[in-house]
Amino acid sequence: MVAALAKYVDHVQPITEGLSENQAKQSAGKMKAAYMVYLQIINWEERATEWSGRPDRMEVEIRLIDVAKNKVLKSLSVKGTSYRFPQVENLLPEPFGDYAANLFGIRVKNK
Secondary structure: OHHHHHOOOOOOOOOOOOOOHHHHHHHHHHOOOOEEEEEEEEEEEOOOHHHHOOOEEEEEEEEEEEOOOOEEEEEEEEEEEEOOOOOHHHHOHHHHHHHHHHHOOOOOOOO
């Protein structure tokens, strides 16, 4: 998500310490950040896909938060499914990129 947002803003400061949303908001406030993007893994299922035929699955919720107002401005759930390679977590950069582009008013062509 950091790489996706960095295309559109001057500075992105990742907080990757496994903080709760409230802790992340406090940290963002101390950094005088105007906005915060908070990612939360909702579901992650790693399976022996190669022999079972059951796909790996991942769902991440992305929330854009106005730090000063403590208000969620936008929320979206992103899902990835992998039947083979790559790993399910490697499927997320594209939807993250689409999400970031959409935040800045850039239309993403349907794939």
